[in-house]
Amino acid sequence: xxxxxEQGYNSVLESLRKRSLFMLHYCTGCGAMELxxxxxxRYDMERFGIVPYVSPRQSDxxxxxxxxxxxxxxxxxxxxxxxxxxxxxxxxxxxxxxGGIYYDSHSVIKKLDPxxxxxxxxxxxxxRPEAIIHSFNHLMELxxxxxxxxxxxxKENADFYRENQRKVLGEWR
Amino acid sequence: MTREYELNIGPNHPxxxxxxxxxxxxEGDTIVxxxxxxxxxxxxxxxxxxxRLYLQNLGLIPRICVPEPDINEAAYAMAIExxxxxxxxxxxxxxxxxxxxxxxxxSYLLDVGGFAATLGLYTLMQWATGDRDxxxxxxxxxxxxxxxxxxxxxxxxxxxxPAGFExxxxxxxxxxxxxxxxxxxxxxxxxxxxxxxxxIAVITREEALSMGVTGPNLKAVGVAxxxxxxxxxxxxxxxxxxxxxxxxxxxxxxxxxxxxELEMSLNLIEQAVRKMPKGPVMAKMPNPFKWYVPKGxxxxxxESSRGEYGxxxxxxxxxxxxxxxxxxxxxxxxxxxxxxxxxxxxLSDASQILNSLGICPPEIDR
Amino acid sequence: MxxxxxxxxxxxxxxxxxxxxxxxxxxxxxxxxxxxxxxGFNQLTLxxxxxxxxxxxxxxxxxxxxxxxxxxxxxxxxxxxxxxxxETIEDLYPNxxxxxxxxxxxxxxxxxxxxxxxxxxxxxxxxxxxPMRKDFDSIKYAGEHYEARHKEVTSD
Numbered sequence: 001x002x003x004x005x006e007q008g009y010n011s012v013l014e015s016l017r018k019r020s021l022f023m024l025h026y027c028t029g030c031g032a033m034e035l036x037x038x039x040x041x042r043y044d045m046e047r048f049g050i051v052p053y054v055s056p057r058q059s060d061x062x063x064x065x066x067x068x069x070x071x072x073x074x075x076x077x078x079x080x081x082x083x084x085x086x087x088x089x090x091x092x093x094x095x096x097x098x099g100g101i102y103y104d105s106h107s108v109i110k111k112l113d114p115x116x117x118x119x120x121x122x123x124x125x126x127x128r129p130e131a132i133i134h135s136f137n138h139l140m141e142l143x144x145x146x147x148x149x150x151x152x153x154x155k156e157n158a159d160f161y162r163e164n165q166r167k168v169l170g171e172w173r
Numbered sequence: 174m175t176r177e178y179e180l181n182i183g184p185n186h187p188x189x190x191x192x193x194x195x196x197x198x199x200e201g202d203t204i205v206x207x208x209x210x211x212x213x214x215x216x217x218x219x220x221x222x223x224x225r226l227y228l229q230n231l232g233l234i235p236r237i238c239v240p241e242p243d244i245n246e247a248a249y250a251m252a253i254e255x256x257x258x259x260x261x262x263x264x265x266x267x268x269x270x271x272x273x274x275x276x277x278x279x280s281y282l283l284d285v286g287g288f289a290a291t292l293g294l295y296t297l298m299q300w301a302t303g304d305r306d307x308x309x310x311x312x313x314x315x316x317x318x319x320x321x322x323x324x325x326x327x328x329x330x331x332x333x334x335p336a337g338f339e340x341x342x343x344x345x346x347x348x349x350x351x352x353x354x355x356x357x358x359x360x361x362x363x364x365x366x367x368x369x370x371x372x373i374a375v376i377t378r379e380e381a382l383s384m385g386v387t388g389p390n391l392k393a394v395g396v397a398x399x400x401x402x403x404x405x406x407x408x409x410x411x412x413x414x415x416x417x418x419x420x421x422x423x424x425x426x427x428x429x430x431x432x433x434e435l436e437m438s439l440n441l442i443e444q445a446v447r448k449m450p451k452g453p454v455m456a457k458m459p460n461p462f463k464w465y466v467p468k469g470x471x472x473x474x475x476e477s478s479r480g481e482y483g484x485x486x487x488x489x490x491x492x493x494x495x496x497x498x499x500x501x502x503x504x505x506x507x508x509x510x511x512x513x514x515x516x517x518x519x520l521s522d523a524s525q526i527l528n529s530l531g532i533c534p535p536e537i538d539r
Numbered sequence: 540m541x542x543x544x545x546x547x548x549x550x551x552x553x554x555x556x557x558x559x560x561x562x563x564x565x566x567x568x569x570x571x572x573x574x575x576x577x578x579g580f581n582q583l584t585l586x587x588x589x590x591x592x593x594x595x596x597x598x599x600x601x602x603x604x605x606x607x608x609x610x611x612x613x614x615x616x617x618x619x620x621x622x623x624x625x626e627t628i629e630d631l632y633p634n635x636x637x638x639x640x641x642x643x644x645x646x647x648x649x650x651x652x653x654x655x656x657x658x659x660x661x662x663x664x665x666x667x668x669x670p671m672r673k674d675f676d677s678i679k680y681a682g683e684h685y686e687a688r689h690k691e692v693t694s695d
Binding site: 211212215217219220221224255382383384385396398403404469470471472474481483485487495496498500504505508509510538 | 554555557558560581582583584585587589590600602606609611613632633634636637638659660661662663670671677678
Binding site: 024025026027028029030033034036037040041042052054056067069071072075079101102104105106107108125126128 | 239321
């Protein structure tokens, strides 16, 4: 009986959570050029309840917009650890998937997965605002079915992530 | 008694124009020293361009300066044409001019929207980003992509304009001209904007001339220097225009110069569309796999919406560039100039000063 | 153009309008830049270097612009590749400071007189060769340090 109540309570919570997600306003790469049209009145993402917010302590979604420089990766991991559970990461653009057009650069990482857990990838260089909104809808479906559990994976496999971060960033933490 | 302390306006901040960090030392509310910290967007373009053929580089170079990608393509094309001795057909020159002026108008709209947002006046940001999007749609019809066009190639442009392009772009120009009086009423004549930007961060004429400042920042101290008049390229010899200047040199004058240049860009697009001749759009270029550029070096420069932008190109006769060095506009504006201008200002004006100078971090980091 | 050939101890060539190429010896570089500044070239546009590894030399390039004549002067000087050094010009042109810091970081050319030469600017915790040199292989470096995705990712 308690388990059913808990499951019902969780499903109500998830359906409320998915309707008011705060996105952290952190433009990490060149994919951030397509964020102003998505946020303003042309492609309006605020009708889905998604609003850009300034503080990592009060946001839910971290969008990695494009390629990740090695100097920015350190700040991304620090920001990700400052966010509170439940939190979701979206990897935008093909540079987070396989390094993209900068595959032979000495300061750009080729894969975002080993360093922070990613829930969703958007393909493109760069993705259109409609693709970004489509991915937000997909994220809401994942939250409903309970599959967006990147934050749990980060806590359970903390050693794996720490080891990968130490390999590229040197000794820290 | 006030204490000294350090503050870091770090990369995760909505007031900073891009991914860039500023270390400040403050005494109370007043800034005593400022140091910029770059490198968060460094991709080493100059090294990547040496590994790729001249044709493969065309996909890489628009990403150097993200808000206005067409100036990169134009500078690359002009440097290669100078070394190879290729003459661009007349129709291609006019199409290049239309694209460069439209990209400049888009960049001005994005800049002024961001500047208004740092002052807290968000209506202008919504209007400017929305109106810019209509031009992005026209670019998508012309080139196939919204932001990174890859349309200006060495030798001309990639293909001719589609049917109905002239009506589309003249329709956008007329729409924007009608909206300019609304923009004036909401922002440029708004007393909040005037109070917060008059007298802030004044550049003197000697400082600007000795520090290598170019673009609207230099026009705001009264020096009419513009690459389109000093060394005309593309179709600018056939068009008529005057360079706007102001004399005050503060944040207000820089924004008003940008507003006057926006109007000038719309007039230039109209003139170029009306005067465009018929003809081919691409000169005869060699087979891309056997494309060798003769030995030598060249410096090609264009006028971007922020100042003078250029490529210094060295070739050794092979199929790949030997050395390409990018002259980014914001390097001169940030490193001696903004660090000096911030001293003595208040903390709450810091992000507004950086936005009024038009600093774009991808140009510094490359 | 005026008689720059009389005040400069190198070779001055004109290949196209509004550009002059000046080639000088490394010891005459500072005095050439002084003379050009007195003749009206008072904007420093760019300061960079080229690595001619086959000849074991670096070529330091200064681009100076004259506002009254509207001419860009490309001043080049060759220095030896082993233990390279140049003199600073930041008292003539204040915006040369950061270009010289980048020169040391990317090529390893020391700049005498610049207090920040040797400090990091764009790279953080960099232990390897200066990256813009031709003997630094960035493809090999990227392959060794950063994990790559070796299989296709599909999602249905």
